[in-house]
Amino acid sequence: MARLSKLAALLRYYILRATTAAGSGHPSSSLSAVELLTALVFGGIFRYDPDRPQHPNNDRLIFSKGHASPLLYALWVAAGKLTGEELINGYRRFGSPLEGHPSVSFPYTEVATGSLGQGLSIGVGLALNAKYLDRLPYRTYVLLGDSEMAEGSVWEALEIARHYGLDNLVGLVDVNRLGQRGETMFGHNLEAYARRVAAFGWEVFPVDGHSLPEILQALQESLKVKGCPSLILARTVKGKGVSFLEERNGWHGRALNPEECRQALAELGEVDLNLRGEIRLPEDLTPESPPRRPAPPLDYDPKARVATRRAFGNALARLGTQYPELVSLDAEVSNSTMAEIFARAFPERFFEMYLTEQNMVGAALGLGLRGKIPFVSSFAAFLTRAFDQIRMSQYSDPNLKFVGSHAGVSIGWDGPSQMGLEDLAMFRTLRNSVVLYPADAVATERLVEEMLKHRGLMYLRTTREATPILYSPEEKFPLGGLKILRQSERDRLALVTAGITLFEALAAYEALRQEGVFVRVVDLYCLKPVDAANLTRAARETGLVLTVEDHYPEGGLGEAVRSALAGVPVPVYSLAVSQKPKSGSPQELLDFEGISCRAILAKIRELLNLPGGGGEP
């Protein structure tokens, strides 16, 4: 215990030095959790091979309170994997992996954090993987702040963790009483937290968060808990160890100046800078893995009408044997997204997440961290619920696939609350994301294959209504591609669209062809990365572009095309959802919004000054 106390002092030393050297950061929020992490990591509980951060048997540690990053880095100084100089000179410096909030460029960061309330869900994913997929005895620890306990996403994680009996998951809450701007909702009332978390079916261990023996005992006891997760609820002092920081407001995101730092270090007493902590090594068991077998070929009757959401479900089920890493998560709507087809075929790799979209995304990220390929499905509209989680996931370089069904007004009668009309914009914002919007079942199946083949953050948009089969099974759909479905040398306009409105465009093409007017029809099944070269060619050859999409005008297909054609002096007109959507039949709504065949024809007549058009463009 004396050694652990000295290690705690060492951590405090580096927390203070690093933040003062950087001139910013959160020393007080790091100091409060020093004993919690010292006990966990160096007290013989945590099992981790520091030379193999990706060892499948390593316990996992998530800093959900990412602003305590100085503590994370100090731990690894104490573990001998980072020098004190590297920390002091690197923390928060441009180009250093020791960023203000944990980033995955530091090898001991489990996952990028910093938007509060997300870590426990990621822990759920790691723990689900251990218990149900890899079947390994590693444990997942999540350090939470008390402020973030207000986030609904934490309660989603608490309930799902209990539902799945994740007794390999342990939360540690650093109840230091003070949030960013003052006292938290419950202050030091540990009982308020304990009552709530216990009601959610967790085993709760209240401790003095600065008593190493109490923390160690709670951690030991948590090892014995069966059937439910554990939460260590630690009463701590913000700024602990530095008299003029302790329990003081106004020291949240603020480093000490050099003189204050000197005083603070003096209060620590003698610190042994050469002391290093020992971490228990993990076992060496092999993860379970289902056998890999080739997938059967595609099989669609070319005359059938098949909704792309159904093709998505079919594809997952068809490819399940070829990709044993493939897992599916859905938020209580698998009979709409059609993830249920996979769930029936591979029940052990399907996770019902109930209505916890935010937690679902976090859990999927956690599964992805352990080598799984998670497909996260819900209504496209409801994925907006998890935008912050989706946004954060990009900073962990994830292999994560999103599928949003019921896109656009063409869902019909249910009305706008259920219509995904901003999903393309949302997923396009993500760095290096791939955004796919297939029109038929064949394209959907092929694109799901591409999503499995390629690593990264990808989004597939599917349609509620059954639509005709357009493509033969031999057709290839590379990421970053497009298909030209109709073209001639007389094309006067390029009609660029995707998904449900492609069929409206094809109908418009037919009507115009009858009149001897030719337009090019482009299926832009991949909105990002966009095939700028072929779009440019189509634009230059026709001299005029019209985009059509079942999405709001901003951030969707139209703007993607315009950005691709930014340097091409060809006008790009757009049709998109233009009126406040309402209930009605799909066709009524496509007409009402000005994105149906009729609207396309009217716009083209106007643009080309054809009879029946509205005059000058």
Next chain:
Amino acid sequence: MARLSKLAALLRYYILRATTAAGSGHPSSSLSAVELLTALVFGGIFRYDPDRPQHPNNDRLIFSKGHASPLLYALWVAAGKLTGEELINGYRRFGSPLEGHPSVSFPYTEVATGSLGQGLSIGVGLALNAKYLDRLPYRTYVLLGDSEMAEGSVWEALEIARHYGLDNLVGLVDVNRLGQRGETMFGHNLEAYARRVAAFGWEVFPVDGHSLPEILQALQESLKVKGCPSLILARTVKGKGVSFLEERNGWHGRALNPEECRQALAELGEVDLNLRGEIRLPEDLTPESPPRRPAPPLDYDPKARVATRRAFGNALARLGTQYPELVSLDAEVSNSTMAEIFARAFPERFFEMYLTEQNMVGAALGLGLRGKIPFVSSFAAFLTRAFDQIRMSQYSDPNLKFVGSHAGVSIGWDGPSQMGLEDLAMFRTLRNSVVLYPADAVATERLVEEMLKHRGLMYLRTTREATPILYSPEEKFPLGGLKILRQSERDRLALVTAGITLFEALAAYEALRQEGVFVRVVDLYCLKPVDAANLTRAARETGLVLTVEDHYPEGGLGEAVRSALAGVPVPVYSLAVSQKPKSGSPQELLDFEGISCRAILAKIRELLNLPGGGGEP
């Protein structure tokens, strides 16, 4: 009680008739809540003047489970404000106000719902208004489904309602056991819900949800509860009253066919179609309202550097007396967004929402429904947490103002988790939204004035760093406008930007001017609606446009400008955040991302083939 039973049968009749006539909808989820709503609305509890839906003393009723819309409409048939024919012929028909999920085109819809888990937060806003602002005795009732109890947003609402002691708020949970695709997490285990909700400090009343006397008694008792909200937890049967629907899976979003409907109606027995229910009238008290006094004038030292986030806080505080309707909500970061300046000046009109961003948006919507003008502030990045709530709010035609601080990489050392880089894209997608991004304190103050003057859903993006004052206090900033800061007849390019990068653009202008090269500099402080006319003029006069923004490339300023110039054959190049952001100083990061003065100069040299440029564009 016999009369209430007959009213319940009447409601069931119209639920079945309307959904069958429409061929879609959720009869089974409506049938389960019939007694709950009959008892509440016609049992002498609910006070409401049907001829004055906006009466300030009316009790409020939110259908958080919006898919039970047939029940909502049937209630108003039973109340005599809608005919049975109107319901049967109108439900889910194109152009009818009786949409698939409640829409505000129906006058008795309190708020548009349909994305689950949002109603209780809206109720929090209505109840906060009654208790702390209007100081009226009206009560707020929220009907919830059991599936949506999994949503974290519900738990955020539960904790905040308790924190504010909202004893005028009553939730009614229709625990019908079956979600969309099967059993809920807790099935009919009412105790599981009761334990959790009671731990959150609510008074819980478990009842048989088909026993009118039990429900009435619980509602009566909830009237006496002081200091905390109440939840009626009703054990119900999905499809209640129709033998072949009751407790059956597979009947979630499915209407009966005409033959099934005939059978179902037969099971109801005799229904008195002429029966009408009575609703108690409310009192007639006047809402409290602080006196309205003119705001003091602006006062900034033209030589000062003032962060726009601070100017936002100053503006709220300055305008607080002129707009007694102005209220502010912040999620535990008011000392960063600077909403704290208002909070100090008007503590009674500031609501600390802790880290419940989703609930904060719902509560603000609720406050807006009662005539307040809520400003909702957080880090721009963390507003993504509430995208679904923001998205849904647009369908209630709200008067709601969002303010996102810490926009862009220019926040510096804290790193990407704290950087708003997709907020412009998110807020641009909203129908008729206004998106503002001022560069200096004067513009910020004037735009906050505009936000107060004009009704609607608006977003203001603010900057962390202090920036110079650009404008004199006389300058006007109309919505939909822009400012041309530098122009000449020799301009070879229009540099269009806003916010922090405007200063980079001005520095680039100076450097080029030294070389005799002139560019036009445009402050696009309003991204939506965008001033297409003046952008077009600038594009045509210069022949070349370059946009610059501290935001990801998709959906932001660059794409807004391109869409405005879609028909103008002038190339529009863009600089936006191009690398994975990291920690560093603001200037390092602006350089790294290619949006600093240096990057602007390099790009302009390239585009104009100037010495030092990168060659052909």
